[in-house]
Amino acid sequence: MAKGKNSKASILKTVILALFFVVIFLVFFNSLSNRASKERTKETATEIDLLMNYDLFGNYPRTPRDVAKLHNRYFEMLYGKGVTDEELVVMNQKIRGLYSSELLMYNDENTNLNKLKDNIEAVEEAGYEYRSYELPEASQVVYYTQEGKEMATLEVKIVLNVEKGMEYMYVKYVMVKENDQWKIHVWGISDTIDVEE
Secondary structure (H helix, E strand, O other), X not given: OXXXXXXXXXXHHHHHHHHHHHXXXXXXXXXXXXXXXXXXXXXXXXXXXXXXXXXXXXXXXXXXXXXXHHXXXXXXXXXXXXXXXXXHHHHHHHHHOOEOHHHHHHOOHHXXXXXXXXXXXXXXXXXXXXXXEXXXXXXXXXXXXXXXXXXXXXXXXXXXXXXXXXXXXXXXXXXXXXXXXXEEEEEEEOOOOOOOO
């Protein structure tokens, strides 16, 4: 009889000990998960702050690739990171600082802002999220002269999160050099198709 009680007590101790370790594991895992989530949120907030306060006068991008990179950093925050209306207004102004004088002339600030809001809304409704971008190699940027102006073209690969996984699109940039700075003259979705096997 005493042997059976010891056996039950031993099993009970083992079960309690196992439950204790499971609880400790869950608390530890939850703590790590929360910390990673907070760090991601902090990184997003920091990137938004950096972009909102970016000094285009003192630190203007030097090459067409650098301009495209900064342009896509803004769009990565705007499409999928949930910026406020105030942040959207400031970022729109910063993005316009990358545009050529001719592009600015045909796109006033309010129209630009309204189009941007509409596009963000449409992308959210479609369930797309801007995931990342891939710049071309420096050797893939094409430089040329047109009507006496220095020009450059390049394509940036955009990776989107969609319901079924990922999709890719390419954005083509045509840039012009104005006052020794590369400015976005024309940009839009390219016809390039990404074939994956």
